[in-house]
Amino acid sequence: xxxxxxxxxxxxxxxxxxxxxxxxxxxxxxxxxxxxxxxxxxxxxxxxxxxxxxxxxxxxxxxxxxxxxxxxxxxxxxxxxxxxxxxxxxxxxxxxxxxxxxxxxxxxxxxxxxxxxxxxxxxxxxxxxxxxxxxxxxxxxxxxxxxxxxxxxxxxxxxxxxxxxxxxxxxxxxxxxxxxxxxxxxxxxxxxxxxxxxxxxxxxxxxxxxxxxxxxxxxxxxxxxxxxxxxxxxxxxxxxxxxxxxxxxxxxxxxxxxxxxxxxxxxxxxxxxxxxxxxxxxxxxxxxxxxxxxxxxxxxxxxxxxxxxxxxxxxxxxxxxxxxxxxxxxxxxxxxxxxxxxxxxxxxxxxxxxxxxxxxxxxxxxxxxxxxxxxxxxxxxxxxxxxxxxxxxxxxxxxxxxxxxxxxxxxxxxxxxxxxxxxxxxx
RNA sequence: GGAGAGGUGGCUGAGUGGCCGAAAGCGGCGGUCUUGAAAACCGUUGAGGGUUUGUCCCCUCCCAGGGUUCGAAUCCCUGCCUCUCCGCCA
Numbered sequence: 001x002x003x004x005x006x007x008x009x010x011x012x013x014x015x016x017x018x019x020x021x022x023x024x025x026x027x028x029x030x031x032x033x034x035x036x037x038x039x040x041x042x043x044x045x046x047x048x049x050x051x052x053x054x055x056x057x058x059x060x061x062x063x064x065x066x067x068x069x070x071x072x073x074x075x076x077x078x079x080x081x082x083x084x085x086x087x088x089x090x091x092x093x094x095x096x097x098x099x100x101x102x103x104x105x106x107x108x109x110x111x112x113x114x115x116x117x118x119x120x121x122x123x124x125x126x127x128x129x130x131x132x133x134x135x136x137x138x139x140x141x142x143x144x145x146x147x148x149x150x151x152x153x154x155x156x157x158x159x160x161x162x163x164x165x166x167x168x169x170x171x172x173x174x175x176x177x178x179x180x181x182x183x184x185x186x187x188x189x190x191x192x193x194x195x196x197x198x199x200x201x202x203x204x205x206x207x208x209x210x211x212x213x214x215x216x217x218x219x220x221x222x223x224x225x226x227x228x229x230x231x232x233x234x235x236x237x238x239x240x241x242x243x244x245x246x247x248x249x250x251x252x253x254x255x256x257x258x259x260x261x262x263x264x265x266x267x268x269x270x271x272x273x274x275x276x277x278x279x280x281x282x283x284x285x286x287x288x289x290x291x292x293x294x295x296x297x298x299x300x301x302x303x304x305x306x307x308x309x310x311x312x313x314x315x316x317x318x319x320x321x322x323x324x325x326x327x328x329x330x331x332x333x334x335x336x337x338x339x340x341x342x343x344x345x346x347x348x349x350x351x352x353x354x355x356x357x358x359x360x361x362x363x364x365x366x367x368x369x370x371x372x373x374x375x376x377x378x379x380x381x382x383x384x385x386x387x388x389x390x391x392x393x394x395x396x397x398x399x400x401x402x403x404x405x406x407x408x409x410x411x412x413x414x415x416x417x418x419x420x421x422x423x424x425x426x427x
Numbered sequence: 428g429g430a431g432a433g434g435u436g437g438c439u440g441a442g443u444g445g446c447c448g449a450a451a452g453c454g455g456c457g458g459u460c461u462u463g464a465a466a467a468c469c470g471u472u473g474a475g476g477g478u479u480u481g482u483c484c485c486c487u488c489c490c491a492g493g494g495u496u497c498g499a500a501u502c503c504c505u506g507c508c509u510c511u512c513c514g515c516c517a
Contacts, residue, residue, distance in 0.1 A: 041486085045486045052485095060445080060446090
């Protein structure tokens with residue numbers, strides 16, 4: 001959520017900034033509602049004050065044994081007036097809140113202008129896409145030939161956009177998770193955390209998936225209406241919901257492996273082949289709670305932490321600064337890591353590292369005591385994938401294939417694989 | 428699933444209709460003392476919002492949402508959560 005003060009005092013400038021993100025504000029409706037809220041609030045508080053005063057004097061009179069009947073008569077209709085005023089105030093306030101909760105975060109000034117993926121700005125590249133002396137296969141063909149990756153069976157069990165992995169491929173998938181978690185906990189100072197995979201609606205509202213993106217979630221029909229997490233960002237960030245953190249506890253850095261569930265509504269026909277876009281996938285996620293002044297430096301560090309995984313796996317990638325139009329709802333700035341996929345002859349997103357500034361913290365009331373101002377202030381949240389495990393597996397399969405259709409195991413993963421160095425039809 | 432107890436400020440914990448935004452203790456902060464520190468003593472210390480930018484006033488908040496009442500932390504209803512015992516279970 002944006003600071004309501006921006007809507008009150010800097011409405012036009014805010015609307016202007018949101019254009020970069022491709023969002024338009026209905027400024028006249030907002031201004032109207034805000035004016036209404038103001039007058040209703042003043043009126044309501046006046047009535048409340050009156051009620052408090054009269055209640056107090058009645059109490060005093062009663063304790064002195066005076067006749068309170070005339071006093072009671074004087075406030076007879078106050079209750080109804082107050083009830084009415086409170087009702088219209090809360091009505092106006094919720095109308096305002098509903099709009100406010102649907103306004104995306106403002107983009108940081110360093111975010112480039114643009115409408116889509118095409119306009120993202122390449123920041124840097126690492127590694128050189130390998131030149132293959134043979135016709136490369138994509139991961140689907142490689143996996144099928146090895147007999148380790150099976151989409152038909154997944155479709156039978158469940159439906160489209162699911163996969164079944166067996167044997168050494170399933171093991172490699174698991175090895176990746178352990179490798180990533182170990183790297184972030186040992187080398188990058190993150191605390192591993194295990195969280196629920198079903199969350200309530202407050203949590204999804206806190207990080208920004210609700211109310212606007214209900215259609216993207218898998219909602220259960222349980223009594224509580226729990227939702228499957230679309231990313232570990234949701235449960236991890238919400239661990240601190242409503243908390244006030246001490247300055248010396250910051251930054252807090254958490255890493256977690258969870259499955260992620262996404263309905264992929266609206267992506268029909270995109271990436272229908274293979275494991276790139278699934279309803280269920282594993283992800284290792286890093287989340288940090290940081291002081292506002294540190295958040296952009298922390299975003300750079302966190303992005304590097306994600307890059308480290310790709311570098312250790314020796315997978316070529318590039319970093320892009322997302323343009324305004326491609327930026328997510330809650331993000332002020334996002335770096336995407338895109339890994340080279342020989343099967344597609346292009347770079348594909350494998351991690352998304354974002355600074356949300358105080359946008360999520362305001363929704364969740366996550367605050368800290370600032371020793372300098374001696375005040376309680378909102379902190380900043382940042383997070384990033386480190387990495388999307390399924391896509392990393394795809395990248396390994398395609399980048400480490402050989403002419404015989406075998407897949408070599410990256411050096412850093414070999415000791416997680418119990419000595420298996422090559423995935424061929426015998427493993 | 429059955430039975431019971433309970434949710435109060437950073438923490439512990441008192442408060443069963445008005446004098447309660449809330450005792451007391453701990454913690455935090457400031458001070459006295461001290462070469463410095465500790466101890467002791469004194470003082471201070473919740474959050475959000477409105478109005479105003481005048482620390483002057485006002486409002487809201489004692490799990491959440493309703494209700495009763497002139498007046499609710501306190502009474503009633505619903506929900507959520509925690510704890511104890513029994514049952515069941517990975």
